[in-house]
Amino acid sequence: MRALVLFATAVLGASLGTTTLAATVKPETAVNYRQGIYHAILWNFVPMAQMVRGMRPWNQATFAQGAARIEFYSQQLLEGFPPGSLTARSEAKPAIWQHWAEFSAKMQNFENASATLAAVARSSDQAASKAAFIKTADTCKSCHDAFRKE
Template sequence: MKKPVWILSTLLVLMPALSNASDSMADKAVDYRQGVFSILGWNIGPMVQMMKKEKPYDKDIFARNAQRMAAVAPMALEGFIPDSATKDSDAKPKIWSNMDDFKSKMKDLETASAELAAVAKTGDMAQIGPKFQNLGQACKACHDEYREE
């Protein structure tokens, strides 16, 4: 059977669209997981400012950011492939010798961000506060143990 025409044209179209096609798999994995953490950081920033009353609480933006964090948090673990503690990475090598604990901490991040996203829709600070704190603790628990500061 001949390949349909769309397969060939898709390949031609996609070649230049793939970023960093020449990077090693480890470099791509580092870019990818750092990308996930950049999105988490970008979104939590305004939420922290709202909690600190440095900017007015905006229920919709807070809820949207929480939802985005919940959407990307489950994507992070996949980027921690073997042999990817590169010079561009802040990941401590002990991640790979403590993978079960690391996975458990990533799962905590996933749970905490999902739970915050769920209550953020209500706009009820009595519910949001404790869930936000849980999320902060999930970030900190992993950074303290597994990230070079």
């Protein structure tokens, strides 16, 4: 019984700590966090786009590795947008926090598309991989159009 109480206390403390961390993070730290993830996504996205466009030889292993990384990063993006994390250096629009439900739905669409992309890329089907990549890129564009400064 004592172990159960200690475990429950640890889980509750950890979940409260995560919530508190997001609420107390400095705006510049949040901007650095999300921009770092976006840069990592782009690092993987560019060679994949070059393969899709025929500007680089197709390499399914490299494509699948990039897709797996993007899937991983997509799961971490939303936490980089805590309330109050809009700074002059940020490319985010205030509309993110004004229309949070819409923004988080678009981020979920990106996460879902990234998961599909990673699964399809593992199948070694080049045509399906290209189609899944384009779908994922479209989810990026829909969010950027609405919520990112030009």
